[in-house]
Amino acid sequence: MAIVSLVVELKDKPGQLAKVIEPVSKYKGNIISIVHRREEISEGKVPVEISIEIDEKNVKKLLENIKSKGITIKRFNESRLTSTTSVVLIGHIIHTDLSSTIDAVDKTGFAEVVEMHISMPCLNKPSTAMVTISAIGDEELKKAMENLKAVCKKKGIIMIEPLEPE
Amino acid sequence: MYMIKLAIFGFGAVGRGVAKILIDKERIRRLIGEYTVVAIADSKGAIISDSIDLKKALEIKNKEGSLPERLTVDEIIDSVDFDVALELTPTNIKTGEPGLTHIKKCLKKGCHVVTSNKGPLVVAYKELMKLAEKNNVKLMFEATVGGAMPVIKLIKRDLAGNNIISIKGILNGTCNYILSKMEKEKLPYDVVLSEAKELGIAEANESYDVEGIDSAAKLVILANALMNMDVKFDDVEIVGITKITPEAFEIAMEKGYTIRLIAEVNEQTLKVGPRLVSLNNPLCIHGTLNAVLIKTDLAKEVFVIGRGAGSIETASAVISDLAEIYSCEVNK
Numbered sequence: 001m002a003i004v005s006l007v008v009e010l011k012d013k014p015g016q017l018a019k020v021i022e023p024v025s026k027y028k029g030n031i032i033s034i035v036h037r038r039e040e041i042s043e044g045k046v047p048v049e050i051s052i053e054i055d056e057k058n059v060k061k062l063l064e065n066i067k068s069k070g071i072t073i074k075r076f077n078e079s080r081l082t083s084t085t086s087v088v089l090i091g092h093i094i095h096t097d098l099s100s101t102i103d104a105v106d107k108t109g110f111a112e113v114v115e116m117h118i119s120m121p122c123l124n125k126p127s128t129a130m131v132t133i134s135a136i137g138d139e140e141l142k143k144a145m146e147n148l149k150a151v152c153k154k155k156g157i158i159m160i161e162p163l164e165p166e
Numbered sequence: 167m168y169m170i171k172l173a174i175f176g177f178g179a180v181g182r183g184v185a186k187i188l189i190d191k192e193r194i195r196r197l198i199g200e201y202t203v204v205a206i207a208d209s210k211g212a213i214i215s216d217s218i219d220l221k222k223a224l225e226i227k228n229k230e231g232s233l234p235e236r237l238t239v240d241e242i243i244d245s246v247d248f249d250v251a252l253e254l255t256p257t258n259i260k261t262g263e264p265g266l267t268h269i270k271k272c273l274k275k276g277c278h279v280v281t282s283n284k285g286p287l288v289v290a291y292k293e294l295m296k297l298a299e300k301n302n303v304k305l306m307f308e309a310t311v312g313g314a315m316p317v318i319k320l321i322k323r324d325l326a327g328n329n330i331i332s333i334k335g336i337l338n339g340t341c342n343y344i345l346s347k348m349e350k351e352k353l354p355y356d357v358v359l360s361e362a363k364e365l366g367i368a369e370a371n372e373s374y375d376v377e378g379i380d381s382a383a384k385l386v387i388l389a390n391a392l393m394n395m396d397v398k399f400d401d402v403e404i405v406g407i408t409k410i411t412p413e414a415f416e417i418a419m420e421k422g423y424t425i426r427l428i429a430e431v432n433e434q435t436l437k438v439g440p441r442l443v444s445l446n447n448p449l450c451i452h453g454t455l456n457a458v459l460i461k462t463d464l465a466k467e468v469f470v471i472g473r474g475a476g477s478i479e480t481a482s483a484v485i486s487d488l489a490e491i492y493s494c495e496v497n498k
Binding site for chain 2: 086087088090091117119121126127128129130158160161162163164
């Protein structure tokens with residue numbers, strides 16, 4: 001499942017929103033939120049921001065269907081990654097080939113390191129890093145964490161996991 | 167009126183704490199009826215009498231360092247008549263000895279046993295419980311986990327009927343002191359450790375605590391006794407706290423976390439290690455305290471916090487076990 005958020009321009013008159021909602025329902029999407037940005041009305045058109053949870057396979061068809069009804073899609077952004085967690089790593093993170101450590105997550109194809117904060121107080125002393133990982137689902141996140149843990153174990157890096165999921 | 171005869175094996179911090187409480191006859195009589203201590207043994211000697219003067223025994227131990235009569239615990243079990251053994255000798259995680267032999271002998275003899283010694287339970291929990299059942303006596307061990315903090319009887323008795331889904335706990339006060347101090351003062355591990363040694367919070371040989379061994383032993387007892395598992399010490403995945411940096415706390419804090427040494431057991435997990443604990447989590451505790459977060463199918467979450475160590479505190483758990491043994495028998 002992916003979370004897609006799009007901004008469409010609708011004429012400020014009855015029945016317009018249905019033109020967008022109908023295709024969402026057709027492609028089995030689940031609407032998470034709808035926001036009318038009435039303060040941004042220009043030339044009689046209201047920007048409406050819609051977030052939808054939908055199967056990745058259907059995203060393209062959904063967008064085409066909405067466009068075919070004469071509606072302008074002003075912006076579209078697909079956020080594939082829905083599960084996120086942070087872990088702390090302690091050890092010789094830099095000198096043990098940082099990029100291969102990150103690859104343990106990134107090469108999965110279903111998870112990515114989306115944020116990293118490293119603290120290196122002294123040369124040759126262990127560094128500490130906070131790594132934030134996002135994945136397309138909880139199961140995938142768990143797998144990516146296991147991969148990272150295995151690589152850290154080999155490199156003598158301690159991985160501190162959260163007690164509860166985020 | 168029946169006179170309950172007690173034997174105390176092990177006269178260190180816990181044994182002496184128990185003796186101090188047993189001096190208060192009025193307090194204990196209300197719990198178990200008439201009682202007397204007929205034997206006390208430490209690693210070097212013993213005192214045997216129909217009615218030992220506990221005050222005097224404590225004085226001798228303080229002055230001489232050991233007890234006078236040349237008798238071993240094994241000899242006492244063979245030759246002295248008693249109803250309950252308080253087995254309070256030091257823990258050995260690998261062999262369980264000498265406590266394991268003491269407990270087996272006492273159970274076989276038909277005596278109840280109350281112990282604060284983790285070793286025997288870690289090594290042979292199932293075997294000891296079967297032995298107790300076969301001989302129709304009780305083996306109680308509240309003091310082995312969490313000191314004064316009630317957890318064994320709390321789950322067995324007060325949460326009876328619940329299936330335990332998971333237990334997450336801080337089971338070592340030394341580690342929790344070091345980590346919460348590192349968090350607060352932003353000091354390196356080594357500095358906080360030496361300070362803890364000076365204060366008597368950490369032992370001269372700290373590895374048993376800081377490597378997570380003590381927590382893992384307690385976790386094995388919880389898993390076997392309360393979750394009907396059959397796990398061994400070697401089954402526990404253990405990471406200690408020695409490599410934690412002060413920067414780890416600063417970085418974790420940015421995301422609303424601190425770091426604590428957590429022992430965790432559920433169907434898939436049996437591990438001890440440093441974990442990111444949300445500042446809102448009840449397990450985000452400070453100082454030498456212990457705490458346990460229990461998740462069950464009926465009662466859902468239950469949280470306990472208390473003192474995990476100390477002579478009188480641990481003795482409190484021993485006394486409560488003694489009371490439990492006689493709670494159904496006192497009016498017979």
